[in-house]
Amino acid sequence: MILSVDRLNLSFEDKSGRRKILDDVSFSIEEGEIVGIVGLSGAGKTSLLRTLNLLQPVDSGSIMFDGQNIVGLNESKVRSIRKKIGVVFQSYNLFRYRTVYQNIAFPLKIQGIGKGKIRERVMSIVSELGLDHRLSAYPSQLSGGEQQRAAIARALVMDPKLILLDEPTSALDPRTTGRLLDLVVNLNERRSVTFAVVTHDMDVIKRTCDRVAYLQNGKLHFFGPTHEFFVKIENNEVSDFGSPLELETSVLSGQKRLLRVLFWGERTHEPVLWEIAREYDIMINILYGKIEELKNGPFGTMIIAIDGQRQDLFIEKLRDSVFFLEEVG
Amino acid sequence: MFSQIFNATLETLYMLLLSGFLATLFGIPLGVGLYLCSRSRRLKTLYALLDLLVNIFRSIPFIILVLLLIPVTKNVMGTIIGPNAAIFNLTIAAIPFMARLAENSFNAVPSGIIDSSNSMGLNKWQMVTKVLIPETLPDQIGNITVLLINLVTYTAIAGAVGAGGLGQLAINYGYYRFQWDVVLYAVIVLVAISQLLQFTGGKLAKGLRK
Numbered sequence: 302m303i304l305s306v307d308r309l310n311l312s313f314e315d316k317s318g319r320r321k322i323l324d325d326v327s328f329s330i331e332e333g334e335i336v337g338i339v340g341l342s343g344a345g346k347t348s349l350l351r352t353l354n355l356l357q358p359v360d361s362g363s364i365m366f367d368g369q370n371i372v373g374l375n376e377s378k379v380r381s382i383r384k385k386i387g388v389v390f391q392s393y394n395l396f397r398y399r400t401v402y403q404n405i406a407f408p409l410k411i412q413g414i415g416k417g418k419i420r421e422r423v424m425s426i427v428s429e430l431g432l433d434h435r436l437s438a439y440p441s442q443l444s445g446g447e448q449q450r451a452a453i454a455r456a457l458v459m460d461p462k463l464i465l466l467d468e469p470t471s472a473l474d475p476r477t478t479g480r481l482l483d484l485v486v487n488l489n490e491r492r493s494v495t496f497a498v499v500t501h502d503m504d505v506i507k508r509t510c511d512r513v514a515y516l517q518n519g520k521l522h523f524f525g526p527t528h529e530f531f532v533k534i535e536n537n538e539v540s541d542f543g544s545p546l547e548l549e550t551s552v553l554s555g556q557k558r559l560l561r562v563l564f565w566g567e568r569t570h571e572p573v574l575w576e577i578a579r580e581y582d583i584m585i586n587i588l589y590g591k592i593e594e595l596k597n598g599p600f601g602t603m604i605i606a607i608d609g610q611r612q613d614l615f616i617e618k619l620r621d622s623v624f625f626l627e628e629v630g
Numbered sequence: 631m632f633s634q635i636f637n638a639t640l641e642t643l644y645m646l647l648l649s650g651f652l653a654t655l656f657g658i659p660l661g662v663g664l665y666l667c668s669r670s671r672r673l674k675t676l677y678a679l680l681d682l683l684v685n686i687f688r689s690i691p692f693i694i695l696v697l698l699l700i701p702v703t704k705n706v707m708g709t710i711i712g713p714n715a716a717i718f719n720l721t722i723a724a725i726p727f728m729a730r731l732a733e734n735s736f737n738a739v740p741s742g743i744i745d746s747s748n749s750m751g752l753n754k755w756q757m758v759t760k761v762l763i764p765e766t767l768p769d770q771i772g773n774i775t776v777l778l779i780n781l782v783t784y785t786a787i788a789g790a791v792g793a794g795g796l797g798q799l800a801i802n803y804g805y806y807r808f809q810w811d812v813v814l815y816a817v818i819v820l821v822a823i824s825q826l827l828q829f830t831g832g833k834l835a836k837g838l839r840k
Contacts, residue, residue, distance in 0.1 A: 442840070
C-alpha cells in the first residue's frame with residue numbers, strides 16, 4: 302500500500318458558517334494502480350487532492366504515505382514528502398519564463414543534481430512523452446496538450462512514488478484526451494507509476510482506473526473496483542454520472558418478463574446467453590445492449606425480454622453465469 | 631550656459647541612478663518581506679506594522695520628507711546639501727515605493743504556480759530566488775522603470791532644497807533670475823531622460839516576457 306487515508310475531515314469557515322468539505326473519508330491506493338477520485342464539482346475532489354499533497358491542512362484524520370503518517374509533520378519533513386509525490390495541476394502551472402527543458406529540469410536543479418545527470422533524465426522522459434522538438438519553447442508557445450505533457454514530465458522527472466492528476470482532461474479536445482489517457486496507462490504499465498486521478502470524465506474512469514473513490518458532498522459513497530462502480534451507475538445508485546437507459550418497459554414487454562443482465566470480464570464475449578437460452582428452450586428478444594471497454598475488461602449491460610416454458614430455471618442458471626441479473630418492469 | 635546644463639544633467643543622472651539602484655537593492659527585499667509576511671499566519675502582526683510604515687512613508691510629500699529627514703541626513707551623510715545628501719533622501723522615499731510595487735507584482739503571480747512550487751518541496755529561499763523573482767522579472771523591470779521616472783521628478787524637487795542638478799538649475803537661473811530659456815532646456819532634458827527610461831524599460835520588459 303502506497304497511500305492510505307483514514308477518516309479524513311476537512312471544513313472551511315465562510316459567511317454561512319462552517320462548511321464540511323471532507324466528511325470521514327477513508328480509502329487507499331496500492332502500489333502500481335490507478336485510482337480515480339470522482340464526483341461532481343464541489344464534491345470535495347480537488348480538496349482531497351490538495352490534502353494528499355499537504356497543500357491543505359486537515360481538521361482530523363490520518364494520511365499514511367510510504368509507511369508514515371504525513372499529517373501534522375513539520376515543514377522540512379513536509380518538503381521531503383512532497384518530493385515523493387508528483388502533482389499535475391488542472392492549469393498545469395508551468396513556469397512562464399522558463400523553457401520546456403528548464404521547466405522539466407527544475408525539480409532536479411533545486412535538489413542540486415549535476416547538469417549531466419539532469420540532462421540524461423530529462424531527455425529520457427521527453428522522448429517518451431513526445432516533447433523532444435519543443436524543449437526550447439516557452440509554455441505560452443505550447444498547445445494545451447503539450448503544456449500538459451510538459452507538466453507530466455516535470456512530475457515524472459523526480460521519479461515520484463505517486464502522481465496526482467487534477468482534472469487532466471478538462472481542457473483537452475477528444476483526440477488529445479485519447480492520447481493523454483494512453484500515456485497515463487502506458488506510464489502506469491511500463492514504469493509502474495501509481496496515479497490518483499481527480500476527474501468527472503467517464504472516459505478517464507473507463508480507460509484508466511483500476512479502482513474508483515466516489516465522493517458526494519464530501520462523503521465517500523463508494524470505493525472499489527471500476528466495474529463495480531459501473532454496476533452502481535447501472536443500478537441507479539450513482540445518479541451524478543447519467544442514469545441508465547429508461548425503457549418504456551410497459552410498452553415494450555407486453556406480458557413477457559424483462560431481465561436486466563450485467564456482464565463483466567472474460568464472460569462478456571462468450572455466448573453465455575445463447576447457450577443457456579438454447580438449453581432451456583427460451584426465446585430471447587434483446588431490447589437494449591451495450592458493452593463498455595473498461596481498463597480491466599469489458600463490461601456489458603443488456604435488457605432482454607424472455608418467452609418460453611422454463612423461464613425460472615433459465616433465470617436461475619443465467620444468474621450464476623453473469624455478473625448481475627435482475628427482473629425489471 | 632550649456633556647460634552648466636551639461637553638468638547639471640550629469641548631477642541629475644548621478645542622483646537618479648544611484649538612488650534608483652539603492653532603492654531597488656533595498657526595496658525588492660522589503661517587497662519580498664511584505665509578501666512573505668502577508669502569507670504567513672504567524673507574521674500577520676509584523677505585516678500590519680510593515681504595511682503601516684510603508685503607507686506612512688509613501689503618503690508624506692517628498693519635500694516634507696526632506697525637511698523631516700534633515701537631522702538624520704546630517705548625521706548619516708554629514709551634510710544636508712548637494713547630490714549625496716539628496717541621494718539619501720531620494721533613497722528613503724523610494725524604498726517603500728519600490729517595495730509596494732514589488733509586493734503587488736509578487737501577489738499577481740498565479741496561485742497555481744505557487745502551489746506547484748510548494749508541491750515540489752521548495753524551501754522559502756528557493757521560493758524567492760527560483761520562483762518569485764524569476765516569475766515577476768518582466769514586471770519588476772517595469773516597476774524599476776516607474777520608480778526611476780518618479781525619481782526624475784523627485785530629483786528636480788530635491789533641487790529646490792539644494793541638491794543640485796537640473797532642478798536646482800531651473801530654479802536658480804530660471805525662476806529667480808527670469809532666465810526662462812534655462813527652465814525650458816532643463817525641462818527638455820528631464821523629459822528626454824524620462825522618455826529614454828520608459829523606452830529602455832519597456833523594451834527590456836518586453837524582451838523578457840514570453
